[in-house]
Amino acid sequence: MPAAVAGPEIEKLIQLLARLPGLGPRSARRAALFLIKKREQVMTPLTTALQTALEKIVVCKICGNIDTQDPCTVCTDTRRDQSILVVVADVADLWALERAHAVNGRYHVLGGTLSPLDGVGPQDLSIEALVKRAHEPEVKEVILALNATVDGQTTAHYITELLTDANVKVTRLAHGVPVGGELDYLDEGTLSAAMKQRTLF
Amino acid sequence: MPAAVAGPEIEKLIQLLARLPGLGPRSARRAALFLIKKREQVMTPLTTALQTALEKIVVCKICGNIDTQDPCTVCTDTRRDQSILVVVADVADLWALERAHAVNGRYHVLGGTLSPLDGVGPQDLSIEALVKRAHEPEVKEVILALNATVDGQTTAHYITELLTDANVKVTRLAHGVPVGGELDYLDEGTLSAAMKQRTLF
Structure with a gap:
């Protein structure tokens, strides 16, 4: 409903922010307000960064990076x-x-x-x-x-x-216990792979 | 480390996205990649929406909206x-x-x-x-x-x-049980306020 309160431009911005992975409609609204409040510190630089990225970013024809x-x-x-x-x-x-x-x-x-x-x-x-x-x-x-x-x-x-x-x-890539991982929490597939591919200490 | 892999422009974009509430460094990276992949559908419209917002958004001198x-x-x-x-x-x-x-x-x-x-x-x-x-x-x-x-x-x-x-x-505003709320999960302050301010059914 902010459309009626705050104009279609802000509503549009919220809708587009909500499409980003990790942001839902609620957090997109919060992000939009944050941007508007941090106009000089975040909103302007982000707009510029997006423009620069749009102009410059290409996909590598060799590797796809x-x-x-x-x-x-x-x-x-x-x-x-x-x-x-x-x-x-x-x-x-x-x-x-x-x-x-x-x-x-x-x-x-x-x-x-x-x-x-x-x-x-x-x-x-x-x-x-x-x-x-x-x-x-x-x-x-x-x-x-x-x-x-x-x-x-x-x-x-x-x-x-x-x-x-x-x-x-x-x-x-090798299968095995993640560094810092606890055996108790690992699935059986990983555990038996880690056991099979055990290395000398 | 994407700086060395993908250029300072992308790193800058990630850093700015990470400042949004709800996005951390990891999700900002994911969001940046999403934007770059959805260039026409999301990145270009978002850039335009930010620009429009930057140009048009003002704070109401009467109420602060x-x-x-x-x-x-x-x-x-x-x-x-x-x-x-x-x-x-x-x-x-x-x-x-x-x-x-x-x-x-x-x-x-x-x-x-x-x-x-x-x-x-x-x-x-x-x-x-x-x-x-x-x-x-x-x-x-x-x-x-x-x-x-x-x-x-x-x-x-x-x-x-x-x-x-x-x-x-x-x-x-009145204190009371949130609509859809379960009594079991409410704190005592809210419960006693809701009891004191009970209304005729």
Whole structure:
């Protein structure tokens, strides 16, 4: 009802904020009021940042990463190990691995995982480009850093089969106890995987 | 770490999104990626909506409401009962009362509540203007729609004393069982207030 109280412009702003993941209609209203109150400190800079992002952000034609340059910073970084190709479902996963400094290779963003139930087939993902990249002579290992879910693992199996004739080692992330995790709270699948893949202390 | 992966522009956008209430650093990252993916559907319209809001939104000089016109839509609405003045702490409370169609009067936004611990005194709130408005001949009732917290009630008492020589009835919201509320979960203060103020069925 703020439409009648505060004008359609504010109502429109609230509706758009409510579309952001993590914000519902109530918190979008709170966010809009916060923005209006923090006009100079937050609202103006956020508007400018969005405009800049709109103008500059591009998708890397090589790996599918999001950046302000194409090819992206990762693909053009010559200090990265060119023999390692890390396959991720989403840009968010790429960022997560980079934050963890988990690997110093290059990436390939699939744009999702195979999901027959949701109608996502191989043609909807960047799989053809991945196979082509895996055949490049410098690539020696393809790491499938996909979610340990049914869809993620289906996608991993599908890609592994496609890469049998490429001259690369195909690997996947280890299963095990999360760092800081308590055994008591872990599911049996993780526990038995962690036991099977136990390492020397 | 996305700075190194995705450019300072995206990092800046994430930082600003993280300042919104309800969004932390993690959800701000998710929101930024969502915006970039939904460029046409969400990011562009949101940027435009923010720009429009920045250009048009003003604070009503009479009541303190936020609107695209000054005096605001509520203050200029002649169908509203000019004898009723509803005092609220914040614009969010004004919006909440309007959504509930709780009252058809005019409002006065204090801009907060008295809070000695946080250093908020009477001079920090729009109290002088309220006293002036309460003395206008058409105003017959001042409804203190303030939070039922210590600060809210302190503010209500303070205002009530200031209005003793104004020719107005000063009222406050009723205490009681929330609609849909279960007695079992209510605190004793609310329960005894609801019992004292019981009405005929």
